[in-house]
Amino acid sequence: MELRRQHSRAKLTHDDIVKIVGNKYGRLIVLNFKEKRVELNYPFRITYWYECRCDCGNTHVVRRDRLLKGFTRSCGCISIINNEA
Numbered sequence: 001m002e003l004r005r006q007h008s009r010a011k012l013t014h015d016d017i018v019k020i021v022g023n024k025y026g027r028l029i030v031l032n033f034k035e036k037r038v039e040l041n042y043p044f045r046i047t048y049w050y051e052c053r054c055d056c057g058n059t060h061v062v063r064r065d066r067l068l069k070g071f072t073r074s075c076g077c078i079s080i081i082n083n084e085a
C-alpha cells in the first residue's frame with residue numbers, strides 16, 4: 001500500500017509567509033499574515049490568509065494564492081466601480 005503521497009506544493013516556511021507582507025496586489029496592500037486554515041473540502045490542503053488594506057480604506061482578508069495569482073485585487077470595490085462605469 002502506497003501511503004507516501006507527496007503534495008505538489010510544499011509547506012511554506014515562516015520566511016515565505018511573511019515575504020509578501022508589504023507587497024501590493026492591485027489595490028490591496030498586504031498588512032500582515034492572519035492565519036493558516038485547513039480547507040474542509042481538501043483535508044490536506046492548507047491555505048494562508050492575509051489581512052490587506054484596499055486603496056478605498058477597507059480592510060479585507062484574502063487567501064494567499066488568490067493574491068499571488070491576481071484573482072483578488074481589491075476588497076470588492078473594483079467590480080462595484082466597473083459596474084457603475
Ligand SMILES: [Zn+2]
Binds near residue numbers: 056077
Ligand atoms: Zn476597496
